[in-house]
Amino acid sequence: MAHLWQGVINEYRDRLPVTDSTPVVTMGEGGTPLIQARALSELTGNQVWVKFEGMNPTGSFKDRGMTMAITRAKEEGAKAVVCASTGNTSASAAAYAKQAGMRCAVLVPEGKISMGKMAQAVAHGADIIQIDGNFDNCLDVARKLSDSYPVFLVNSVNPYRIEGQKTAAFEVVDALGDAPDYHILPVGNAGNITGYWKGYTEYSRPYVNAVGEELPAVATKTPVMWGFQAAGAAPLVAGHPIDQPETIATAIRIGNPASWDSAIGARDESGGLIESVTDEQIIEAQRFLSSRDGVFVEPGSAAGVAGLIKKYREGAAPTGAKIVITVTGHGLKDPQWAVKGAELEDPTAAEPKRVDFDVVSVAAALGLD
Numbered sequence: 361m362a363h364l365w366q367g368v369i370n371e372y373r374d375r376l377p378v379t380d381s382t383p384v385v386t387m388g389e390g391g392t393p394l395i396q397a398r399a400l401s402e403l404t405g406n407q408v409w410v411k412f413e414g415m416n417p418t419g420s421f422k423d424r425g426m427t428m429a430i431t432r433a434k435e436e437g438a439k440a441v442v443c444a445s446t447g448n449t450s451a452s453a454a455a456y457a458k459q460a461g462m463r464c465a466v467l468v469p470e471g472k473i474s475m476g477k478m479a480q481a482v483a484h485g486a487d488i489i490q491i492d493g494n495f496d497n498c499l500d501v502a503r504k505l506s507d508s509y510p511v512f513l514v515n516s517v518n519p520y521r522i523e524g525q526k527t528a529a530f531e532v533v534d535a536l537g538d539a540p541d542y543h544i545l546p547v548g549n550a551g552n553i554t555g556y557w558k559g560y561t562e563y564s565r566p567y568v569n570a571v572g573e574e575l576p577a578v579a580t581k582t583p584v585m586w587g588f589q590a591a592g593a594a595p596l597v598a599g600h601p602i603d604q605p606e607t608i609a610t611a612i613r614i615g616n617p618a619s620w621d622s623a624i625g626a627r628d629e630s631g632g633l634i635e636s637v638t639d640e641q642i643i644e645a646q647r648f649l650s651s652r653d654g655v656f657v658e659p660g661s662a663a664g665v666a667g668l669i670k671k672y673r674e675g676a677a678p679t680g681a682k683i684v685i686t687v688t689g690h691g692l693k694d695p696q697w698a699v700k701g702a703e704l705e706d707p708t709a710a711e712p713k714r715v716d717f718d719v720v721s722v723a724a725a726l727g728l729d
């Protein structure tokens with residue numbers, strides 16, 4: 361039956377805080393591919409899928425929460441929104457604000473935003489303010505700004521963001537027929553792990569929605585949640601905030617996650633873990649995924665894949681399990697690391713071979729006989 365995907369609010373409206381009169385702001389987000397990762401499955405001896413969130417309208421999972429947050433802002437009559445961002449939140453907020461006819465201010469940390477993401481905020485006409493500080497400082501200022509001035513905060517401390525993000529778990533269950541055994545993902549500010557766990561939990565038991573209807577359980581179980589932080593920005597692993605978080609994976613370069621407690625809750629309630637992976641492991645995983653399984657993601661997005669490979673090498677990964685890994689954002693947002701990752705394997709990887717314009721020379725260069 362023909363069905364044009366309507367965006368996460370309309371697809372899952374009976375499980376979201378909206379009414380018939382809510383002015384839904386959508387760009388058709390969600391409905392992203394759940395791709396069989398053949399090489400990763402073979403390597404680890406599991407059935408592994410990647411949920412490719414780079415296929416959202418602005419190229420990251422942030423659009424799932426943003427459609428809810430901007431819809432809510434519109435419902436409340438907001439004229440302007442603000443966010444702190446390591447890049448993808450600002451790209452998403454800027455696009456959805458314009459779709460809603462609002463002004464968007466983004467607070468970004470100095471010098472730590474990838475070119476692709478900055479270009480998105482510029483393209484959508486956001487007011488970009490660079491703060492002399494890190495992401496955590498930006499979020500602090502954004503919160504205070506929205507407390508004292510007429511601007512609506514759309515960071516994931518806004519509970520509507522989490523509501524939108526939980527729809528990714530619904531999509532996984534709807535695609536597989538039940539929850540997977542394991543769900544693995546990168547953890548930065550920890551909104552996404554919070555959203556997934558909320559979604560899986562709500563889908564695994566009868567759910568009383570906003571209008572008092574009881575919806576039946578869709579899944580028979582919840583997955584074990586594995587979260588991975590970058591080693592230089594791993595406060596949840598250390599057990600305390602990190603003052604100067606450092607990693608090439610800028611999307612998860614966060615020292616004091618806003619959703620700290622709910623991330624720990626997801627870990628413990630699911631019997632899971634939150635560990636760290638090094639920048640080298642992240643680049644290697646990004647390279648593995650793009651060169652072996654054909655899926656191109658930004659470095660931060662590869663932290664979950666890096667985590668599974670790490671656990672596999674430690675002999676601490678499951679076998680024969682159904683595993684879903686969220687890859688959070690598109691590789692084109694931050695292409696420099698992909699080139700570096702290729703050059704680590706082969707220093708000439710990014711230099712095309714030069715040959716004369718005849719078929720024999722081209723065939724010879726390709727090693728064909």
Ligand SMILES: *Cc1c(COP(=O)(O)O)cnc(C)c1O
Nearest residue numbers: 448548549550551552611688689
């Ligand atoms: C925001 C983001 C993350 C981190 O998600 P949190 O909800 O902050 O934990 C990871 N990867 C990408 C690409 C992101 O944009």
